[in-house]
Amino acid sequence: MMAHDAGRTKRRMLEGLRALALAPVDAIDAAAGAIFAPDAGYLGAHPVNQLQGIAAIAAHVWRPLKQSFPDIERYDDIFMSGHWQGHDWISATGYYYGSFERDLFGIPAHQGWAYLRFGEFYRIVEGRIVDGYVIFDWIDLMRQAGVNPLPPARGIEGLCPGPSTRDGVMLATMPAGQSAASLACVERMIFEGMHGFDGVDHSTMNMDRYFTRNLMWYGPGGIGTTRSFDGFMRFHEIPWNEAFPDFRGGNHVARFGDGDYVCSTGWPSIRGTHSGKELFSVPATGKPITIRVMDWWRAQDGLLIENWIFIDIPELLMQLGYDLFARMRELGDRRRGRA
Known part of the structure; x- marks a missing residue:
């Protein structure tokens, strides 16, 4: 059981993460500061890897994302919370949508609509994120840009649907x-x-x-x-x-x-x-x-x-x-x- 109201925390975090995606480049630090602790840790998929503090997270994750996708928006397929080994967590997966206008970590922008799949886990203390674990699907973005060097996938590549029951964004406290x-x-x-x-x-x-x-x-x-x-x-x-x-x-x-x-x-x-x-x-x-x-x-x-x-x-x-x-x-x- 979470140490606080799970529904309230989920709603606040979802609103904050969506606001962070919509924030102008010059307001990213303030938007991140609304939900991240000042010295928050961030472990991201390669090539981001390990960051520490809001300034580093803004500089190495959110500012590049906003510069590459100026009109980026966040769409969540699953948003959930729970308690694990004495800690409270938020977890989410979905997509960032936007116009891919500037190269991102060397992935060439194709000047059209693109989608970036995300997976996130955030440890929460006193209503703020103190640790983040985030994987972006860079390989799928490479595929959309026509520069994926891997052999053809065994499965079908493209947009992954959310839950067939359409109930994955859970903002209430579940039984x-x-x-x-x-x-x-x-x-x-x-x-x-x-x-x-x-x-x-x-x-x-x-x-x-x-x-x-x-x-x-x-x-x-x-x-x-x-x-x-x-x-x-x-x-x-x-x-x-x-x-x-x-x-x-x-x-x-x-x-x-x-x-x-x-x-x-x-x-x-x-x-x-x-x-x-x-x-x-x-x-x-x-x-x-x-x-x-x-x-x-x-x-x-x-x-x-x-x-x-x-x-x-x-x-x-x-x-x-x-x-x-x-x-x-x-x-x-x-x-x-x-x-």
Whole structure:
């Protein structure tokens, strides 16, 4: 149970985050100061990585975003709160929409409408954010700009829908029993299912016990979205398990339920060794790896029916000796040279 009124905190944070997106460039520090503690920590997906304090967050995240997307707006698909290991959290996923008018972290602006998928976890103390964990789907933005250097995704890439029930933005306090039951579904899947993998036989995880057959799995750029439990296993779970056969997940800094929804993140969440098959055409390196991951699930009748996932793939590939942003710039330079 949160240490304060969950509904009130959710409403205030949602209003503040939307106001931050709409703030003019010269008002970003003030808008951030309305919801972030002065010395807030911020852990972002590569190439942002680690920041400290409002000034750094404004300078290295929000000012570049506003300069690249002058008319940026925030659209939330899931907005939830919970309590984990003595701390209060807000978690959200959705999209920033806007006109992509200026290059962003080297991703070339195409001067048209674009969307940037986000996943966020914020630790709250006395009504302000003291720690943030944020993944932006840079690979999908590269795809929209025509400079994604990765091989074609196994799934379908594009806009990921929000919950089919259209109830993911939860601004009220949800029943504690419902939230606990949803969380239990996810914890069984992780600690009974995923941790049951013997490194060879995928059936040892018995993952079909935890997901519906008509699962919708909304993956990040580079992997894509797939329909059905079989599609999830074929396009994501099996290839990643085969790349990292000794993986262990569940090392979370936050994991909680809110109504029918559950979320988790770890920084890193997964550890393993790239000792199996290739990943994104990168042959096995034998290197130990860590993976930053965020998940949101919707539970229904004791099973998981929808799953939104973010993976900091650029940071993972850096560990394998593949600089995605450098390859993107090379691809962009070659294409401009042919123009």
